[in-house]
Amino acid sequence: MKKIVLSSLLLLCLAATVSAQGNTLLLNAAGATFPYPIYSKWFDVYHNEHPNIQINYQSIGSGGGIRQVLAHTVDFGASDGPMSDEQLAQAGFKILHFPTVLGADVPSYNVPGVTAELNFTQKALAGIYLGTITKWNDPEIANANKGVNLPNADIVVVHRSDGSGTTYIWTDFLSKISEDWKNKVGKGTSVNWPVGLGGKGNEGVSGLVKQTPNSIGYIELIYALQNSIPFGKVQNAAGKFLKADLAGVTAAAAGAAKDMPDDFRVSITNTPGAAAYPVSSFTWLLIPAKIDDAAKRDAVKGFLKWMMTDGQTYNETLSYAKLPKPVVEKEMKAISLIQ
Amino acid sequence: MSTTATTIDRAAPPEAGPRAFIRRLRDGDEIAHVVTLVFAAAILLITSLLVYELWMDSRLSRAKFGWDFFWTRTWDPIFDHFGALPFIYGTLVTSVVSLMIAVPLGLAAAVFLAELAPRRLSDGIAFLIDLLAAIPSVIYGLLGIFVVVPLMRTVIGPALKAVLGKLPLFGGPNYGVGFLTAGIVLAIMVVPFIISVSREVLLTVPGDQREAALALGATRWEATWQVVVPWARTGIMGSVFLALARALGETMAVTMVIGNDPKVSASLFAPGYTIAAVIANEFTEATGDLYLSALIELGLVLFLMTFILNGLARILIVATERGGGHPS
Amino acid sequence: MSSVRLIWRKSVNAVMLTLTGVAAFGVVCILFLILGYFVYNGGRSLNWAFFTRLPTPVGESGGGMANAIIGSLKLLFLAALIGLPVGLMAGVYLAEFGGKAFAFVIRYTTDLLNGVPSIVIGIFAYSLAVAPVKHFSTLAGGLALGIMVVPITLRATEEFLRAVPGSLREGAMALGASKWRTIATVVLPAAAGGIITGMLLSLARVAGETAPLLFTALGNRFWSPGWSQPTAALPLMIYEYAISAYDDWHRQAWAAGLVLLAIVLLANLGCRMALGRRGMPRSS
Numbered sequence: 018m019k020k021i022v023l024s025s026l027l028l029l030c031l032a033a034t035v036s037a038q039g040n041t042l043l044l045n046a047a048g049a050t051f052p053y054p055i056y057s058k059w060f061d062v063y064h065n066e067h068p069n070i071q072i073n074y075q076s077i078g079s080g081g082g083i084r085q086v087l088a089h090t091v092d093f094g095a096s097d098g099p100m101s102d103e104q105l106a107q108a109g110f111k112i113l114h115f116p117t118v119l120g121a122d123v124p125s126y127n128v129p130g131v132t133a134e135l136n137f138t139q140k141a142l143a144g145i146y147l148g149t150i151t152k153w154n155d156p157e158i159a160n161a162n163k164g165v166n167l168p169n170a171d172i173v174v175v176h177r178s179d180g181s182g183t184t185y186i187w188t189d190f191l192s193k194i195s196e197d198w199k200n201k202v203g204k205g206t207s208v209n210w211p212v213g214l215g216g217k218g219n220e221g222v223s224g225l226v227k228q229t230p231n232s233i234g235y236i237e238l239i240y241a242l243q244n245s246i247p248f249g250k251v252q253n254a255a256g257k258f259l260k261a262d263l264a265g266v267t268a269a270a271a272g273a274a275k276d277m278p279d280d281f282r283v284s285i286t287n288t289p290g291a292a293a294y295p296v297s298s299f300t301w302l303l304i305p306a307k308i309d310d311a312a313k314r315d316a317v318k319g320f321l322k323w324m325m326t327d328g329q330t331y332n333e334t335l336s337y338a339k340l341p342k343p344v345v346e347k348e349m350k351a352i353s354l355i356q
Numbered sequence: 357m358s359t360t361a362t363t364i365d366r367a368a369p370p371e372a373g374p375r376a377f378i379r380r381l382r383d384g385d386e387i388a389h390v391v392t393l394v395f396a397a398a399i400l401l402i403t404s405l406l407v408y409e410l411w412m413d414s415r416l417s418r419a420k421f422g423w424d425f426f427w428t429r430t431w432d433p434i435f436d437h438f439g440a441l442p443f444i445y446g447t448l449v450t451s452v453v454s455l456m457i458a459v460p461l462g463l464a465a466a467v468f469l470a471e472l473a474p475r476r477l478s479d480g481i482a483f484l485i486d487l488l489a490a491i492p493s494v495i496y497g498l499l500g501i502f503v504v505v506p507l508m509r510t511v512i513g514p515a516l517k518a519v520l521g522k523l524p525l526f527g528g529p530n531y532g533v534g535f536l537t538a539g540i541v542l543a544i545m546v547v548p549f550i551i552s553v554s555r556e557v558l559l560t561v562p563g564d565q566r567e568a569a570l571a572l573g574a575t576r577w578e579a580t581w582q583v584v585v586p587w588a589r590t591g592i593m594g595s596v597f598l599a600l601a602r603a604l605g606e607t608m609a610v611t612m613v614i615g616n617d618p619k620v621s622a623s624l625f626a627p628g629y630t631i632a633a634v635i636a637n638e639f640t641e642a643t644g645d646l647y648l649s650a651l652i653e654l655g656l657v658l659f660l661m662t663f664i665l666n667g668l669a670r671i672l673i674v675a676t677e678r679g680g681g682h683p684s
Numbered sequence: 685m686s687s688v689r690l691i692w693r694k695s696v697n698a699v700m701l702t703l704t705g706v707a708a709f710g711v712v713c714i715l716f717l718i719l720g721y722f723v724y725n726g727g728r729s730l731n732w733a734f735f736t737r738l739p740t741p742v743g744e745s746g747g748g749m750a751n752a753i754i755g756s757l758k759l760l761f762l763a764a765l766i767g768l769p770v771g772l773m774a775g776v777y778l779a780e781f782g783g784k785a786f787a788f789v790i791r792y793t794t795d796l797l798n799g800v801p802s803i804v805i806g807i808f809a810y811s812l813a814v815a816p817v818k819h820f821s822t823l824a825g826g827l828a829l830g831i832m833v834v835p836i837t838l839r840a841t842e843e844f845l846r847a848v849p850g851s852l853r854e855g856a857m858a859l860g861a862s863k864w865r866t867i868a869t870v871v872l873p874a875a876a877g878g879i880i881t882g883m884l885l886s887l888a889r890v891a892g893e894t895a896p897l898l899f900t901a902l903g904n905r906f907w908s909p910g911w912s913q914p915t916a917a918l919p920l921m922i923y924e925y926a927i928s929a930y931d932d933w934h935r936q937a938w939a940a941g942l943v944l945l946a947i948v949l950l951a952n953l954g955c956r957m958a959l960g961r962r963g964m965p966r967s968s
Contacts, residue, residue, distance in 0.1 A: 492893065578693070
């Protein structure tokens, strides 16, 4: 018995030496799952280039990012939906939004026997998520997909169970295209869903879709690409069916870049333009305007600068659209607001 | 009366009252006594603090919703309207389903171990079953996702639908995740508790009871089912309550297979949500104070449910071990 | 007529008794199925990197869970530091000093604490050790686990102390030793084997706990220096990786599951063998 106790103590000492790596500065951040792949890549690369700075990012959902930054339990948060005026007022201290990348939600589905890319009209998506369209061979879906043999099967709707920016983007889009949705459900990081299963995180939703036949779920573009889950085309404001890609997302952002508000909080869902993918969004870091710890402040500022320059080169390999130039310039100026 | 002779009388019988305490102080044992007393009191402190925190931190929600909290079906973080009904419903349904599977299975196994199997085999199996009870919840969740859910979707669900599909209980689409899946996973998790406690209780039934029945010409099964089990029934009930308390509070495995959708549905195939699961999913991300407060109130509800069940279970088990719930 | 009835009763007897046997062996089979499944799935994914490397960025394969293994050890160390002394001393109090009414209250409270769902303990630790200092930390995770260690340790301590023969005590007392000296030098050493085993069992139980860590230890992709930073832990990683959509993460979840399962089961196996199931504290 003594041996066990002793050897475990020994192991612990070992642990302490391994984990005490000089004066490493550890920053904690939490929030959106939508940019998790690029963030974890960034923080990993940044740590390799600056071994004394570790940024630990936990993808607990955008709601969590907002909550934890309000509660001061993290150094900064991250969200795919901008904070509301109410939330900003509730904070009692100033929180800055910094757009990091652009992304998109895609309707991914798993319908056995269907290999073609499905077209989703705006009405079809609203109907499916409101629970008024329940079968895969509903005319609203079938008419937009001539020649595809859709089964007479119940649609399994999958949504996020956690507060998430992916949900914010999706519900923001649905609110813009459907009055019913706007009045009954609204937009937010988590909503009162009329139908469906909940999965935690992008991972949870894509996991459920992958495992459940006849399901549809909205997930972040990159998750669909990485897991080779088929996803469909969505009808945009101009009536065109578009498959989400970087060009479509950039086109959606192009309009917004011109008249970007000073606090960077802007919605780019369902923007006009034939090439604009309709379910696109910026995603933001939520950074307190005042950081007392000088070392942490410098680390955050340093990372932001790196992220807007070198960091952006990783975007396209991970399927995120780059920030438009004017936005980067505007953000570079905003970094000085962190004090 | 008790045949589990594990307690041995203390060297010095406890003397009550302040006078005895003062005498012990003079004996020079005061430090040891007071120190250990402080640690014992720490347990009281921790538990009271726990109740206090749950009570205080849920006051926003309690003030706003009052008793309506229990009857409201909405869980709407956007319009700040919170009700516990879907979660309480989900918690109860999954627990009941798990008991409906685990109780017959566990009781049968306990009867085999206590009444039929030779002592060595019985001890060996009980040992393995204790190991089963030690497997962490997240492991069951992992198996739930990758084994039980696919099985449910392809084998168990369709089979049930073919036979009982007309009943609303088995109506609606089968997603693989849902109340029934969570119930099955929970059943596997609680069955070791039922077996292990019931076996102990059955072993305390005096031998002359079953011998009398056998002498009267009863078969082995009749002696067991009509004499031994009724004799031990309070203790067995106790084990069921214990298992129920366990099932109510189970978090990770359930979160991973229940579907996480706050709905009250008649169908066991439907996705649902439990109290523990919603806390696990939403606690770190509740954006408003009222939202957080509502989640903590759910924690309080869960605490009270397990508190009551645990109390009942202890009383019943003690009652049996102290000389049997006599068949009246 | 009566012989028909007898045959009926005998067949009922045979069928039911067989069924009980099937039930018992069925449950045992579940254990072996679980073990086999994890050895098969986890064994294939287990490699040296798993024990020595940090997690890779999302979606890239390879990497390991070294930080989670160390994180779990640190959490267990804290849990032991917080929970074991309280459980031990309170157990001594109950077995050796306790008055009737107060001891009853303590015992009942302990049962109650033991039954509190782990997620509620998580909320408690959050409001105690995270919200006030505004930091997720190893410390908060250790506190949550420590609270869970107390009841089982207490139960084991009390039972094994009571099992020490009265003659030992009387012998020491007769030699003029005071009560606390008797307890410290005679009674506790006599019960030490059982008590330590009980403690190890309680640690084995919390080693697999996930729910109380979700909002205390939070998780970490890197090493967690010191005690006041969020830390990774094996159960947390299993949860995160299991619900993800990456095949490589699923593989690692199985590997981590196998490691956790091995630790927990071996600890249990060792302890229970050492005790020979005698006076085993109920693990419920």
